[in-house]
């Protein structure tokens with residue numbers, strides 16, 4: 075038997091309490107308003123402990139409690155037999171983050187409350203073309219300031235999460251390389267922290283797509299899943315064994331630059347025949363005879379034309395769909411996921427040429443991993459990445475609710 079000194083025992087019970095606060099807050103953040111009786115069952119704690127924990131979170135302003143419907147837990151024949159179970163609800167208006175989704179042809183900045191509610195958002199569209207990182211940072215700063223001006227006094231801004239289509243160094247939010255934006259070694263995290271006056275966390279768009287879909291979307295409850303982000307290029311966000319797979323510095327998942335067609339088209343990464351040269355947005359526009367750089371709206375226009383019977387659009391969609399099926403097979407052969415989520419432009423291609431994608435996938439993927447995988451579209455639609463950026467910004471608070479809140483209210 076381990077005998078703990080008095081101080082050590084106190085320290086350990088304090089750790090347990092902090093862990094329970096984190097688990098409880100995370101649960102209501104993900105699942106929304108939850109009856110205390112449900113929390114006792116989910117967390118495996120007794121009623122008075124749950125009461126104490128929710129009391130602490132209420133006092134901190136992170137959740138509120140309201141009387142819920144009476145639960146008839148006692149004598150069913152007695153009219154007063156039910157007792158009200160308080161419902162614990164995240165304080166969405168009071169505790170917020172900024173979420174930023176930087177794309178090649180779009181920029182979205184949103185205020186997102188605890189619990190995942192989008193409180194307000196501003197969307198901008200661009201034509202494809204080199205956009206200087208400093209200009210983008212300045213635009214985000216301006217839009218962010220406009221959104222922050224709406225925040226009521228008394229609310230707490232925890233920080234900002236930023237999604238970028240590129241390789242992001244985990245430790246400091248430096249964008250090492252974003253080929254589709256033309257950025258190299260861009261200090262996005264540091265510059266935005268200065269511009270917004272908030273802590274800033276930066277992540278790769280596909281990594282944040284799978285994060286959101288894993289927390290509250292098509293991969294909820296799934297331990298092995300891949301989100302393929304199709305915006306200009308293609309990137310993979312990977313959950314393996316229940317944990318994000320980022321590689322040593324965070325650069326894993328650049329599946330768009332796996333060579334799928336040796337001797338094929340030149341890629342802007344400097345190689346040739348990369349997967350995204352055959353099924354990225356730009357290839358679709360080129361084959362469909364559309365101007366390059368149309369973004370998601372342009373992909374939707376080609377998809378609609380294909381459905382409407384335009385032969386060139388149909389052929390372009392079918393070409394891209396075949397390569398999408400082949401490349402997805404490579405991903406499934408390498409990672410044996412339970413779910414593959416096709417996001418962005420890939421969702422549109424799958425929507426109108428799903429049979430072609432699946433036919434190519436079936437002849438290319440190995441039988442064993444193929445039996446276990448479902449190919450699906452995102453539950454969060456085009457907002458997976460934006461929601462994932464918010465989840466990234468909430469993470470410190472969810473891990474250490476009172477400590478992180480104290481930091482933010484002191485600053």
Ligand SMILES: [Zn+2]
Nearest residue numbers: 331341343348
């Ligand atoms: Zn490439």
